[in-house]
Amino acid sequence: MRIVCAPDSFKESMTAVEAAAALARGIRRVDPSIECELVPMADGGEGTTEALVAALHGEFVEADCHDALNRPITGRFGFVPRSRLAVIEVAETAGLAQIDPPERDPWAATSRGVGELIRTALDRGATEFIIGLGGSATNDAGTGMLTALGARFLDRGGLPIADGARGLNSLVSVDLGALDDRLQSVTFRIANDVSNPLLGHNGASAVYGPQKGATPRDVLALDAAVARWAEVVESAFARQVRDIPGSGAAGGLGAAFAAATNATMESGVELVRDAVGLQARIAGADWVFTGEGGIDKQTAFGKTPWGVAQAARAEGVPTILFGGRISDDAYELIGDAVVAVVPILRRVTDLPTALRAGSMNLERAAETITRLLTARPPGS
Template sequence: MKIVIAPDSYKESLSALEVATQIELGLLEIFPEAQCIKIPMADGGEGTVQAMVEATQGHRVDVIVTSPLGEPVTGFYGLSGDGHTAVIEMAAASGLALVPPAQRNPLWTTSYGTGELIAAALDVGARHLILGIGGSATNDGGAGMLQALGVRLLDAQGAELARGGAALAQLDRIDTSRLDARLATCRIDVACDVDNPLTGPRGASAIFGPQKGATPNMVAALDASLQHWAAILRRDLGADVEGIAGAGAAGGMGAALLAVLKCRLRPGCEIIAQAVGLDAAVRDADLVITGEGRIDEQTIFGKTPFGVATVAKRYGKPVIGMAGSLGRNAQVVHAHGIDAICSVLSRPCSIEDAIAEAAHNVRSTARNVAALLAIGQALRT
């Protein structure tokens, strides 16, 4: 029996590889001869670097970059085992967690550090970049990222713009003549699971600005700045991205990636699945097991179990989802390729106990899942 084990991490508890390892140990208690293929997964958000590093036998690289507040901070990216692919989480350099709540102000925060991570990956020879753009603290339309990569954003006097979302209102022209030339030979896959346009009532400022510290007045000012940003991108670069789905992701980072770096925005799990060879592993499997910290009604919107099940169903493979907990309307996943789901919790407990006992609970649940499969096999004979 060949079983592909492809879970996401259980946040704040177990990495994707640790989850997969415990599932494997539980399965082998009942099926000691089973061939278990562990493929740590992620959806482009937190944990993507770790999952990719584990799946490809790569390593993490720490880099001093510019924080959203303009201060030095230690960011990081992951480098695949062959050294060709770098995995970057925008949140590692420009994330909301790097800004204390009292200092959150998207008029001033910058995505410059994300550009520095991209440049650092290019420096070590990576020419395929996977960029996850969730969890940002910024609303600067990706301008800071572009500035770090050599793009000059100039005001009417020809001076470089300051960093931050508010400064875009002063933009007079864009000069891409100094854009890092290495990007021309680089493929960048952007993990993006939102479809918001750049501006308007569903745009970056209105939808995501408040969680980054924006007041209603700030939202209006930021949206006006992004409208101006879109107009200059259209005039100077011929790139009309304002209404494109995903342009508003990560405070408008999507717009810069589309307009200047000519990236394609794709579901994160789809990108990761392709990068780790999930399709080839699943093709001749007998069973696929996936999971994440919580399976609920949101799982079908691009989360890892949904993505894994989508691949598995191309080949008609049964899929079991194992979660730390099952949330509201979790049963909706059955119509999207996940045939059975279970929680690994064995008793009512606190979050602290659930985290502390996670490894044991995952292994025990996997053992019971395997026992049920064995009973089913026996009943068929």
């Protein structure tokens, strides 16, 4: 028997790598001869770099850079030398989770660190990039990122504008003379599961600004500031980007990539699926085990477990979903792709305890399911 273990991370409990290992331990408790294929997965958000580095036998590279509040930090990205692929999560440097709630300020937050990681990866010889846009603290439409890569955003007096969205109101022109010309000769694939445009009631500021600290009044002002950015930047790059689906992701970073590079916007789980060769690794398997921290009806809309199940379905392999939290509507996922949805909790407990015990709970759940799959009728 061969079982493919292809989970996403269980947020705040296990990385995808740890979850895949826990599934495999549970399976081997039943029968050490069962072949386990470990394929940690992600959908472009947290854990994408780790999943791809593990699956593609890459390495982590550390670099000096800055966080969203312009504080010096050591960031990291994934690098696969044989394919010269760099994997960068925006949240690594410009992440909302790195900023304490009282300090969150969408006017000040900068995407500078993202550009610094890209520059370091270019220096290392990267020719292909996968960028995960999830979890940003910024609303600067990528000005920080592009500034780190050589662009100059200038005010009426020809001076650089202030960092963050605060400077966008004074933006008059963009000097692209020193923009890193390597950006035009490499490939950017953007892992992005949102379709929001840059501006308006479905745009970057309105939809994502509040979670980054924006008040209702801020949202209107931020949208106006980003609109000014669009007017100036679209002219500078001779590209219309404001209405591209996904241009509003990560505080407008989607629009910045569309303006300055040949970036393609792709479904995060499909991008990771293709990058790790999931389809080929599932072919010929008997079962696929996947899952993440929470499973509900929305899992079918671009989440990792559903993407894995669809890949398995194409190969005629049944899938079982494991989750720490299973909503009542999660059982609607059961059909020709998913044959079971399995909660991993073994007893009623509080959330901190459940998170700490996540690895053991997942291991035991995988063990139980494997016993059922391999059981023989009495006397057979």
